[in-house]
Amino acid sequence: MQPERYVWAKYFWEQARDANGVARRHLGDTTRNNGAPTVGSPFVALCGIDVTPHPEDTDTARGTCFAPACMVCTTLFARATGWSAGAIGNLIQTFQWTNNDVRQLGLALGMTASQTRRQIEQWTQEADKVNKARHTAKQQKAAGR
Structure with missing residues (x-):
């Protein structure tokens, strides 16, 4: 089996609601959910939250998701x-992180909130380095170097 196919067979997106009724596109891991996605059934999302697809959220069957993606799952x-x-x-810079989001990411990663914030900062710093290097390379190319 090709690795790409395994990755896509291992994970599935489904619009579902948390205990508070908030709809998000969550990512399920088939190894946590009986080995296969079951459209419309409750599942444990990759972020660790138990979520339940709502009858009005039949996005998987129609192939359309209207709710924003769960940033932790993503x-x-x-x-x-x-x-x-x-x-x-x-x-991660495309998301607006709340304290609850940071806490949820930390729980999923097995980190405290402060460790999670440091991890987010490390990822952000690495992105800044990469972006700066790309920008410099483009400038040098434009200057004919």
Whole structure:
């Protein structure tokens, strides 16, 4: 089996709601969820939250997701699939992190909130380095160096 196919067979996206009824596109891990995605069934998202698809959220069947993606699931997916620290840093900068989001990411990573904030900062710093290097390379190319 090709690695790419395994990755996509291992993970599945589904719009689902948490205990507070907040809809998000969460990522499920088939190894945590009986080895296969079951559309419309409750599952433990990659972020560690128990989520339940709502009858009005039949996005998987229609192939359309209207809720925003869970930033914790997205970050964990990037990490699990081998994204570089700089790429993860660029990704996480697109999200508005709340204290609850940081706490949830920390729980999923087995870190305290302060350790998680340091990890986020490290990813962000790595992204800044990569972006600066790209910018410098573009400038040098434009200058004919």
